[in-house]
Amino acid sequence: MSAIIEVESVSKRFGGFHAVDDCTLSVEEGSVTGLIGPNGAGKSTLFNMVAGNLAPTSGTIRVDGEDVTGLPAHSLFSRGVLRTFQIAHEFSHMSVTENLMMVPEHQHGESLFSAWLRPGRVAREEAEIHREADEVLDFLKITHLRNERAGNLSGGQKKLLELGRTMMTNARVVLLDEIAAGVNRTLLNDLAANIERLNTERGYTFFVIEHDMDLIARLCDPVIVMAAGTVMTKGHITDIQNNPAVIEAYFGGSPTGNATVETEAGDAGHVSA
Numbered sequence: 001m002s003a004i005i006e007v008e009s010v011s012k013r014f015g016g017f018h019a020v021d022d023c024t025l026s027v028e029e030g031s032v033t034g035l036i037g038p039n040g041a042g043k044s045t046l047f048n049m050v051a052g053n054l055a056p057t058s059g060t061i062r063v064d065g066e067d068v069t070g071l072p073a074h075s076l077f078s079r080g081v082l083r084t085f086q087i088a089h090e091f092s093h094m095s096v097t098e099n100l101m102m103v104p105e106h107q108h109g110e111s112l113f114s115a116w117l118r119p120g121r122v123a124r125e126e127a128e129i130h131r132e133a134d135e136v137l138d139f140l141k142i143t144h145l146r147n148e149r150a151g152n153l154s155g156g157q158k159k160l161l162e163l164g165r166t167m168m169t170n171a172r173v174v175l176l177d178e179i180a181a182g183v184n185r186t187l188l189n190d191l192a193a194n195i196e197r198l199n200t201e202r203g204y205t206f207f208v209i210e211h212d213m214d215l216i217a218r219l220c221d222p223v224i225v226m227a228a229g230t231v232m233t234k235g236h237i238t239d240i241q242n243n244p245a246v247i248e249a250y251f252g253g254s255p256t257g258n259a260t261v262e263t264e265a266g267d268a269g270h271v272s273a
């Protein structure tokens with residue numbers, strides 16, 4: 001496997017504070033790579049830089065070996081690197097199918113002018129996008145929700161729709177930020193199964209920030225641990241869970257002791273997030 005994303009000596013300062021501090025890591029093409037660490041470790045800030053939502057203060061970010069440091073999100077998007085899209089407030093009154101169909105239109109900036117100029121072509125493109133949306137619904141096994149308003153979906157169904165929206169693009173690497181939060185176990189299982197299928201059947205690479213260690217253990221190999229803005233270690237979840245420095249990083253920064261690294265099947269003595 002070769003690295004699809006490389007982060008080299010990247011730092012991000014907010015004023016005098018180093019949110020990310022000389023961070024070096026890579027994500028291999030075809031992997032589902034986890035990113036864990038205690039609250040405030042710098043995970044979201046790192047994601048924001050990889051997705052083009054924040055420019056690093058220093059360091060280099062590469063996609064397929066090409067320097068993309070500081071490029072905006074739409075440039076990363078066109079290289080197939082994207083975060084799941086939160087369903088924007090204004091889309092919540094639209095149906096699930098319409099939300100899927102909005103993605104290509106939204107991204108490629110389809111204009112009213114071209115609709116007026118080339119109505120036949122636009123109608124053909126729309127029919128094609130509709131077919132793609134149907135395929136996505138079928139893949140995710142949520143065809144029964146196609147006419148449901150996005151705003152009426154449960155938390156887990158919204159996450160499935162967000163995943164579906166990435167499938168309406170030329171996604172190669174999808175950054176998932178805490179998808180388990182607020183999702184019930186059944187839908188979480190559906191989400192995880194779809195991530196696995198997108199990875200094995202469609203070749204998607206995933207880079208996953210997650211506090212749910214069961215989900216990390218199920219999906220991710222390798223797992224990267226961040227603490228205090230930098231990478232502490234990288235490896236298989238079993239090694240990570242048994243690493244005293246990782247346990248110390250979680251407990252050390254957590255006076256309440258509720259930030260932990262145990263899975264459901266985990267050993268006593270380890271702790272769960």
Ligand SMILES: Nc1ncnc2c1ncn2[C@@H]1O[C@H](COP(=O)(O)OP(=O)(O)OP(=O)(O)O)[C@@H](O)[C@H]1O
Nearest residue numbers: 014017018019037038039040041042043044045046
């Ligand atoms: N825009 C900002 N301005 C100032 N400080 C920021 C900003 N964004 C993040 N930080 C700080 O940078 C540090 C890292 O934050 P970040 O959200 O990246 O951590 P995280 O590992 O994602 O945490 P969590 O697991 O709680 O989401 C935190 O101390 C946070 O308060």
